[in-house]
Amino acid sequence: MAILPIVQFPNPILEKPCADVTEITTDIRQLAADMAETMYKAPGVGLAAPQVGRSLRMIVMDVSEDKNNLMTLINPEIIEVSEEVCTGEEGCLSLPGIWEKVERHTAVTVRFMNLEGEEITMPAEGLLAICIQHELDHLKGTVFIDHLSRLKYDRACAKLKKRRAQAAKSA
Ligand code: NI
Numbered sequence: 001m002a003i004l005p006i007v008q009f010p011n012p013i014l015e016k017p018c019a020d021v022t023e024i025t026t027d028i029r030q031l032a033a034d035m036a037e038t039m040y041k042a043p044g045v046g047l048a049a050p051q052v053g054r055s056l057r058m059i060v061m062d063v064s065e066d067k068n069n070l071m072t073l074i075n076p077e078i079i080e081v082s083e084e085v086c087t088g089e090e091g092c093l094s095l096p097g098i099w100e101k102v103e104r105h106t107a108v109t110v111r112f113m114n115l116e117g118e119e120i121t122m123p124a125e126g127l128l129a130i131c132i133q134h135e136l137d138h139l140k141g142t143v144f145i146d147h148l149s150r151l152k153y154d155r156a157c158a159k160l161k162k163r164r165a166q167a168a169k170s171a
Contacts, residue, residue, distance in 0.1 A: 001034055001037045002037065003037055004034050004035070004052040004053070006038065006042070006093050007053050007094055008094055009094045009145075009160070010157075013050050013055055014050055014051070014141065015141045016050075016055060016141045017139070017140050018056050018057045018138075018139045019056060019057065020057050021056050021057060021058055021074050021113075024074065024116075024117050028056075028074075028115075031049065031054060031058070032058065032060060032072045032115055034052070035049065035052055036070055038052060042093050044093045045061060045062060045063045045131055046059060046061040046131045047060050048138030048139055050138055050139070050141075057074070057075045057076065057139045058074050059072075059073045059136070059138070060072050061073070061131050073110065073112040073132075074113040074114065074115070075113055076110050076111070076112035076135075076139070077110065077111050077112070078108050078132065078133070078136060079109050079110070079111050080108065080109035081105040081107070081108050082107035082108070084106040084107070085103050085105055085106060086104060087101050087102065087103045087104075088104070088130055089102075090134055090144045091144075092134070092144055095143065098156050100144065100145060100152060100156060102144050102147045103147070104129065104130045104134075107124065107125040107129050108123075108133060109121060109122065110136075
């Protein structure tokens with residue numbers, strides 16, 4: 001396994017829709033393992049393939065407290081959403097240090113293929129539902145700050161720029 005570099009926003013790969021995974025090959029299994037290792041190391045609760053430079057519809061997630069419930073979702077689709085929405089603070093490994101409130105559906109049902117090629121339909125709520133919506137956005141070429149008002153979006157970008165300039169100075 002290997003820890004992969006995480007693509008930082010803004011980057012064109014984070015802005016384009018990803019392609020379906022057509023076959024679960026050795027390469028895909030390796031990518032899934034590397035993405036999981038990268039996510040745990042960061043640490044984060046979810047990571048989408050474009051965030052490690054691969055424009056493929058694939059995500060890894062683990063929202064468990066003990067970090068022992070790894071899920072790999074291949075070609076995931078949200079097939080049902082609750083009418084009820086909730087607002088929570090979100091962050092992203094591609095935009096470190098930025099935390100903003102985003103409105104999401106409280107519950108979703110996601111259909112995906114696992115690494116064994118089995119089709120799974122899974123209802124989700126709470127943090128898992130939010131994480132699914134956040135990660136699936138990445139597969140569409142959307143990042144969480146795209147959901148913000150223009151003003152808040154610009155403010156987040158400015159903050160990110162400032163953080164990077166400071167990091168570069170202290171490096
Ligand atoms: Ni993200």
